[in-house]
Amino acid sequence: MSDSLTHPDRLLPADPGVRRLARSLLGAVENLPILSPHGHVDARLLRENSPFPDPAALLVSPDHYVVRLLHASGVPLSNLLPSQDGSRVPGSRTVWREFCTAWPLFDGTASGHWLRDQFQFVFGLSQPPSAGIADALYDELSAKLQAESFRPRQLFKDFNIEVLATTDDPLDDLSHHNALAVDPTFHGRVLPTFRPDAYINIAHPGWAENVDRLTAATGEPDTSYRSYIHALEARRRYFIDHGAVSADHGVRTPATIKLEETEAAHLFETARAGTATSAERDAFEAHMLYQMGRMSVEDGLVMTVHPGSFRNHHHPTFEAHGADTGHDIPFAISYTEAIRPLLQDFGTAKDFHLVLFTLDETVFSRELAPLAGFYPAVYLGAPWWFLDAPDAMQRFRSAVTETAGFSRFSGFIDDTRAFCSIPARHEASRRVEASFLARMVAEHRVTENRAYEIMFDTVDTSPRRTFKL
């Protein structure tokens, strides 16, 4: 590898024979569209189709993968992010200079890989960032961002995205999604996703108010538990009517409990009164995760579960800059007992799709592959967040495939708010899949013919089937 940004064989295995095969498997899917059934791009971005403001606002500030490593190296967050109240905003050029100076930090990281791909294939650059060229690069990129060809919709088309799911508040009116759906000049599918965390987790600072708003918005007669449940069901229907295919749950743990309605209602009222203990909070969240499963069985929304992240680990940073600023830290989780109440009742329910994710790798071979290898409802969520990196994705494949095969995989999920990184992330996933399959073929564990079929299924069939696209 010279000092150019990317190499055609990046991420492929070193062994010449295996690499040849991996290259060929990769080539067989290179024209397939991107299916992105879970992510955090804002639908407004595509609806408005305005130019991206500047390189730092596009590539640095909103990407907590990038911000966090700069912070670890000693750059104060106030040089990278606006203050929570918006009163102080670092200059874009300052942010960009910090990033360019810190570029060597990203060697060997997933972020570095995605950024190099973007620089070369989205922005047509030929050399990596560095302190010396920071300003020139800023100017070059800024100019490009003004061009028609860098508008979100044109990029959406150039990226060959067929489906892009967003993640939305249950009370979002989905007007942006709607506008895109009826716009004859836009041909992609931009689907909302129902994400009710702030309405379910009673420890969320806005929970009580959210319940008020929720029941009011759906015309419920009161704010009772029953009305609350009806309101959630109503908003799910609204999302379905606007194209949603899944509901996503960012829970602390994957615990589920089936409570009697009276017990649940009692917990709900205790929470409304602000007197719930942390045990009651956990019980209510577990109950509601079960209820979300029950609703998915009834209304058909695919259920995705993303547990195990300790959010906002550094409180002073949260106070200063808000959430999603790079200090969510995973911890150990276990699905086996936690998810059992839900699976007892719905693990074989017709057309119920439950996609389980983890930030704790130990769960892959120990729990997820065995669960997905028995329950028709359970799909193996793709390696997520800190694990959506080349080596980690190889470990995932190795950990789950021998028990669950290839067919129980959800397909790749980019889970990103960094729009321009979407092709790079999917490309990296495809390269890892091709590398794993090439090794399977080289070790005579999968035939070459089947490897091509599996490669296609992994990239195309799996996400379509799992997410009912």
Added chain:
Amino acid sequence: MSDSLTHPDRLLPADPGVRRLARSLLGAVENLPILSPHGHVDARLLRENSPFPDPAALLVSPDHYVVRLLHASGVPLSNLLPSQDGSRVPGSRTVWREFCTAWPLFDGTASGHWLRDQFQFVFGLSQPPSAGIADALYDELSAKLQAESFRPRQLFKDFNIEVLATTDDPLDDLSHHNALAVDPTFHGRVLPTFRPDAYINIAHPGWAENVDRLTAATGEPDTSYRSYIHALEARRRYFIDHGAVSADHGVRTPATIKLEETEAAHLFETARAGTATSAERDAFEAHMLYQMGRMSVEDGLVMTVHPGSFRNHHHPTFEAHGADTGHDIPFAISYTEAIRPLLQDFGTAKDFHLVLFTLDETVFSRELAPLAGFYPAVYLGAPWWFLDAPDAMQRFRSAVTETAGFSRFSGFIDDTRAFCSIPARHEASRRVEASFLARMVAEHRVTENRAYEIMFDTVDTSPRRTFKL
């Protein structure tokens, strides 16, 4: 790899130099007999030596590895398994068709690998199953199964099995083992294994009745705790007299406690009265695991411990089809503190062999290798169940060898009830061991001469020594 079933270099590493060496190491043990010191084949099978009924009854229904993945893909278990009460039994041909249709699901799985080996080397097939050839294949295999050469004893001989241990109820009269031992026409060793779970776990539905039967069978004067212990000791002696070399323990967790006899007797009586709490259940099970260790020290039975599986995770399936139907799901365990009371007292006891297994891979490097690397009693159980697959076995080797070397390994355990898969499983293990050793040699960490010695020890010396064969 063409579309043929197997390749001579299957499971060997892709690098040409390493592969050459692995092939040679594998060749050096190819004529060594199979030693199978832990498994679930029924001794009656060999005693009666009847033809296997049909391909589905041989290869599909009894193999929960196979059934589970078909079920996950949407095949109802009622199409694959008899109902628990035996009132409904799916037709063999139906089961077989489901399996053949679902064959691609097994790509990349351990089951798929074992099945391909069986199809080629046991049944002489030249192509994999598929929907189109399901009926023809069923007929072809059915015809073969009637031949003298496919009778269990002939296969036992052709498989080059020297020792096969079964797993047996403590009250089994071991008449099949006995008959085989005295039969001058049968030359293998078929050894019983003492498996007292249902007599020790007070949560087991039949526990109280089992205690009654146990004490009655051994002529104890009453059903007191002391008589219960005597009865277990007596049945262990009976097993030893009938050739048993080990006692196996399928516990929930590896907890051990040394209780005073009065305390244990009190717990026992509480359990007999049906009023034990779950904490008391756990304490009694931990106490009994300690007692089993104490008995092993005294009577010399090798003690094997298989913890960490949540049995019958999906209750509706258990109700419909019974246990061992593919929904036992592992969870996180820890040996370090749990097994300490036993090791305090018996970890250096003369001739005590304690083989520790895990379904939680995290235990390999963190606990098992350190324990087996200090305590003369502790042996590293082979990767078990979901982990007895090529990549998982490589991870095991990598995780334990640097701390515990090769000498603390128990040897491979097939743990299977699928008789015809035994050679394939041992062959896969040998291929993985050869591959690991070949890498060690290629990285100049083990000399080539020693690699051949270690290969022999791993396949032959280790199981003989660990299991006192």
Added chain:
Amino acid sequence: MSDSLTHPDRLLPADPGVRRLARSLLGAVENLPILSPHGHVDARLLRENSPFPDPAALLVSPDHYVVRLLHASGVPLSNLLPSQDGSRVPGSRTVWREFCTAWPLFDGTASGHWLRDQFQFVFGLSQPPSAGIADALYDELSAKLQAESFRPRQLFKDFNIEVLATTDDPLDDLSHHNALAVDPTFHGRVLPTFRPDAYINIAHPGWAENVDRLTAATGEPDTSYRSYIHALEARRRYFIDHGAVSADHGVRTPATIKLEETEAAHLFETARAGTATSAERDAFEAHMLYQMGRMSVEDGLVMTVHPGSFRNHHHPTFEAHGADTGHDIPFAISYTEAIRPLLQDFGTAKDFHLVLFTLDETVFSRELAPLAGFYPAVYLGAPWWFLDAPDAMQRFRSAVTETAGFSRFSGFIDDTRAFCSIPARHEASRRVEASFLARMVAEHRVTENRAYEIMFDTVDTSPRRTFKL
């Protein structure tokens, strides 16, 4: 690999192209000095510069890695170690014979690798130990050990050690360190490390007495909590004045709590009275770990944390032979919630360096890389103890680098009391780093130019910066 002791390409990857690159990366750092910022060599050894007594006392008895595996194979510890009271001491020649006979046990282990390197490069041997040559080898090595060239200071120089940190009792007068520092004939840096475990863990048998000695030694007016804290601060200053750069904490878990001073004082008095519960013991230890962090922020000592080992697992062995005799067994830990109180307050404190270690590999990708990838204070401790082996170090690299890059690494830590193994351990680490980087280059994930820079940083810059050398 012939039967010679070592090969120039040992530990390098098998693929010829990757190996070539790894060899070149390794060559680029071969003349860099050894920086050993954490270990257990006694400063007296270098101060006195006496000949090592004999091969067994040098290479076997003090190395619990070696002793433990001999013990596991059946050699009684009384044949290898003195009794705790010193009344029985096995003969050196006996110990040596046991070791030579058991040599094949070490195949594939980290210990075996380090020993082979030592035999060849420190002692100039050309063949491995074996029963047949035990006595001859003992004589040959004994003779060498009398030579001037095998004195500790000459070896220190020949090993190219620039910095060697010891681990010391807070009341150590550091006279040996002092003598070395002012000795114009000795040119290395031998730095003390403040290790207060026995003064902080109230379950330590000597704790109460240690507090008496501590407060007396620093001239405190009484043995109150406040005096105790002052005394610890005073001894840290004493260590800093004598060259210490870090304080090390061998805690059971990484729990930290910030208690009010009155509450802490109350716990302290309860502990002094000998009536603390185990929950109070844990709370006090967690509080003191927080206090140690607070002191490090104030006085600048780098803080290293080594949790998760169950010390003296086999009590009979502890009774007979004392601590550090091979039966410390790791268990599962978690940093995310445990270390949070400390990081809340000091995670971004200026010049605070907190190096986190683990024996539980699951923590690498799940917690340590995310923590070190956000908090400027947190550095990734090198793979430690059972994990400082070639494959385990590769797993560490793979687990952390994609999230945290290379820049958050502490540098290699040998953590050894086996003086002659220091070069072998650092060499092994360099070989693993070169191998990992060579793969990154071969997979086009890091440029070749950057790989050389990263290689240098990893070996030289990282430990200097992390440990403020």
